[in-house]
Amino acid sequence: MTVDSIQxxxxxxxIAAGRGMKxxxxxxxxxxxxxxxxxxxxxxxxxxxxxxxxxDGDFSLNLDVIGYVDPGATVNIIRNGVRAExxxxxVPERLENVIRxxxxxxxxxxxxxLPQVFLLTDRKEKEYRCAWCExxxxxx
Amino acid sequence: MRSILDIPDLSxxxxxxLMDRAEDIIARPxxxxxxxxxxxxxxxxxxxxTRTRLSFEAAMYELGGRVITVAGADxxxxxxxxxVADTVKTVSCYADIIAMRHPKEGAARVAAMNxxxxxxxxxxxxxxxxxQTLADLLTIRREKGRFSGLTVxxxxxxxxxxxxxxxxxxxxxxxxxxxxxxxPEELKVPSYVKNESLxxxxxxxxxxxxxxSVIGDLDILYMTRVQRERFFNEEDYLRLKDSYILTPxxxxxxxxxLCVMHPLPRVNEISVAVDQDPRACYFKQVLNGKFMRxxxxxxxxxxx
Numbered sequence: 001m002t003v004d005s006i007q008x009x010x011x012x013x014x015i016a017a018g019r020g021m022k023x024x025x026x027x028x029x030x031x032x033x034x035x036x037x038x039x040x041x042x043x044x045x046x047x048x049x050x051x052x053x054x055x056d057g058d059f060s061l062n063l064d065v066i067g068y069v070d071p072g073a074t075v076n077i078i079r080n081g082v083r084a085e086x087x088x089x090x091v092p093e094r095l096e097n098v099i100r101x102x103x104x105x106x107x108x109x110x111x112x113x114l115p116q117v118f119l120l121t122d123r124k125e126k127e128y129r130c131a132w133c134e135x136x137x138x139x140x
Numbered sequence: 141m142r143s144i145l146d147i148p149d150l151s152x153x154x155x156x157x158l159m160d161r162a163e164d165i166i167a168r169p170x171x172x173x174x175x176x177x178x179x180x181x182x183x184x185x186x187x188x189x190t191r192t193r194l195s196f197e198a199a200m201y202e203l204g205g206r207v208i209t210v211a212g213a214d215x216x217x218x219x220x221x222x223x224v225a226d227t228v229k230t231v232s233c234y235a236d237i238i239a240m241r242h243p244k245e246g247a248a249r250v251a252a253m254n255x256x257x258x259x260x261x262x263x264x265x266x267x268x269x270x271x272q273t274l275a276d277l278l279t280i281r282r283e284k285g286r287f288s289g290l291t292v293x294x295x296x297x298x299x300x301x302x303x304x305x306x307x308x309x310x311x312x313x314x315x316x317x318x319x320x321x322x323x324p325e326e327l328k329v330p331s332y333v334k335n336e337s338l339x340x341x342x343x344x345x346x347x348x349x350x351x352x353s354v355i356g357d358l359d360i361l362y363m364t365r366v367q368r369e370r371f372f373n374e375e376d377y378l379r380l381k382d383s384y385i386l387t388p389x390x391x392x393x394x395x396x397x398l399c400v401m402h403p404l405p406r407v408n409e410i411s412v413a414v415d416q417d418p419r420a421c422y423f424k425q426v427l428n429g430k431f432m433r434x435x436x437x438x439x440x441x442x443x444x
Binding site for chain 1: 225
């Protein structure tokens with residue numbers, strides 16, 4: 001299977017197989033008119049299988065989302081058909097308006113304009129908790 | 141300006157200082173009778189609570205201060221859809237300090253971020269209720285004179301009981317405390333509480349299902365109510381609510397100097413006959429709560 005290379009845009013590579021769709025969703029790519037290619041279960045020497053997302057054109061990328069879903073992913077910015085920049089991805093300490101608190105008793109479910117904030121509480125376990133009610137975020 | 145939302149907001153030194161202050165208020169109440177003169181406490185209670193609101197109000201009156209209050213969401217602007225943020229910004233214009241109870245978890249943090257006066261969390265849903273824990277700590281210290289070397293039994297709803305989680309967290313900061321966690325399988329202490337407060341600190345604990353078989357080992361027995369409002373399912377509540385009831389019969393197996401505690405209100409988990417036993421400390425806890433709230437108000441207002 002081949003997908004045309006892009007001239008100007010973003011390639012998110014080395015996404016752990018199966019996490020591409022989650023990343024696609026949390027990045028808000030479903031709401032963009034920019035052409036996007038989503039490849040799943042692509043053979044990888046490093047990972048065995050991987051997912052890849054190619055975004056053809058400008059898109060405001062929230063790197064915290066990528067760090068949350070898969071800090072092992074790589075992000076390459078393509079300009080004029082060549083890699084112009086490689087972004088560093090790290091597990092973010094704070095997530096704002098990326099995921100929602102599942103606790104129905106959380107103040108964020110009723111308070112006007114209160115952002116959904118999650119804080120990294122255990123880096124080893126990649127555990128996030130709601131900054132308001134401290135409920136643990138569901139795993140990816 | 142500082143707010144108190146949860147017990148970890150207070151250092152061990154501050155906890156000890158608050159208990160020392162409370163002891164001083166008990167010993168010399170007249171010295172504090174004018175301590176909060178011309179200061180106003182606003183009590184904002186957005187869910188039913190009799191004892192905590194009265195405790196805060198009694199505490200402020202005993203310090204010579206005044207109280208303005210909103211009791212119940214029905215009577216407040218919250219019923220009209222006003223946010224917590226706007227409510228506390230408004231109340232900050234009238235009061236020097238706010239004590240707030242709210243059914244939503246995390247509401248106190250939102251209040252503290254928006255208020256321009258100190259906020260005391262008087263309970264935010266099932267999340268935190270730090271002044272209850274302050275009452276518990278003072279009761280244990282006054283009854284036992286120490287924390288180290290104590291075997292503390294916690295019994296009943298250990299899953300949803302916020303007072304239990306907070307007390308475990310607070311006591312785990314003192315050296316030499318051992319825990320016996322007594323509950324039905326369905327209401328065990330959540331693993332994140334065990335991990336953070338007990339396992340990481342290598343604090344000894346056991347989990348039991350039978351109160352009678354371990355009651356003789358305990359220095360403190362902290363009973364809790366199986367709370368109807370914490371259940372999503374009425375059937376689960378009815379099935380579990382009577383699991384653990386303390387009776388004079390069960391107390392026969394306990395040590396002579398056991399201290400029986402309960403955050404109150406009780407439903408039927410402690411038989412009324414136990415009230416006559418000198419080991420029953422739960423009404424002393426109520427009184428101690430008032431003194432600790434006095435100490436906390438003084439600390440946050442920078443007085444005394």
